[in-house]
Amino acid sequence: ESKQELKGKTILITAGPTKEIIDPVRYLTNRSSGKMGYALAEEAVKMGAQVILVSGDVGLKIPDQVVHVPIVSAQDMFEAVMKNYKHADIVIKSAAVADYRPKEVFSQKMKKKEGNLVIELERTKDILKELGLKQDKPYLVGFAAETEKVDEYAWGKLERKNADMIVANDVSKEGAGFAGDTNIVTMYKKNHTKRALPLLSKNETAKAILDEVIQEIKKSDQV
Numbered sequence: 001e002s003k004q005e006l007k008g009k010t011i012l013i014t015a016g017p018t019k020e021i022i023d024p025v026r027y028l029t030n031r032s033s034g035k036m037g038y039a040l041a042e043e044a045v046k047m048g049a050q051v052i053l054v055s056g057d058v059g060l061k062i063p064d065q066v067v068h069v070p071i072v073s074a075q076d077m078f079e080a081v082m083k084n085y086k087h088a089d090i091v092i093k094s095a096a097v098a099d100y101r102p103k104e105v106f107s108q109k110m111k112k113k114e115g116n117l118v119i120e121l122e123r124t125k126d127i128l129k130e131l132g133l134k135q136d137k138p139y140l141v142g143f144a145a146e147t148e149k150v151d152e153y154a155w156g157k158l159e160r161k162n163a164d165m166i167v168a169n170d171v172s173k174e175g176a177g178f179a180g181d182t183n184i185v186t187m188y189k190k191n192h193t194k195r196a197l198p199l200l201s202k203n204e205t206a207k208a209i210l211d212e213v214i215q216e217i218k219k220s221d222q223v
């Protein structure tokens, strides 16, 4: 039986990929399955938290007792997070958000033409960074999906996005990152310490991340 250590806390979790519409039959997306974020939602509920899960339809069951806010694009996710973060004590951004979207969305199916096609892309808003700038910012956990220089990029993200913790996964490692049922993560914290977890199921990884967040919040409540 869990100790209900998150009782009375609200956690907002983002999960899965975003889809950036090109035309009525096409979109840009990525390899995220939503499993990491849904595991976080499940474990947070077990620990007694109120959970708001912002994600697209990834074909996974929404865990019982979770409030699901459905989204499609990075812009939808931005709006959903900005609307809901005020109710949250903790925000965990495990979603794989598109960094770019088509500049123009076509209302009719694009027809084939001679020669190459160029689709111009524009930047999406950085949700994590925007949250990091808020006066009333909740305890903020970002993820980092990297294929090289994991340490350097994770410390950089912690700093630049003013997050309280970055959970990095080296997605080039067997058993880590997208789609599978396991992950290998390292948690990077504000006090410049890091903690590496071994290969674990996504649920075990989620539990360990939440335990770490609880410890950190307890520490900061004491000062």
Ligand code: PMT
Pocket (backbone or CB within 6 Å): 015, 016, 017, 031, 032, 033, 034, 035, 036, 037, 074, 093, 094, 095, 096, 097, 098, 099, 124, 125, 126, 127, 128, 129, 141, 142, 143, 144, 145, 146, 157, 169, 171, 177, 178, 179, 180
């Ligand atoms: O869903 P699964 O198949 O289980 O896979 C899990 C996962 C690999 C997707 C997950 O563990 C993970 O690493 N999620 C973050 C993926 C990602 O987009 O990382 P990033 O390094 O590009 O982004 C850094 C952080 O900024 C992330 O917290 C991301 O949510 C956030 N971000 C990124 C872009 C943007 N426009 N807004 C954001 O908030």
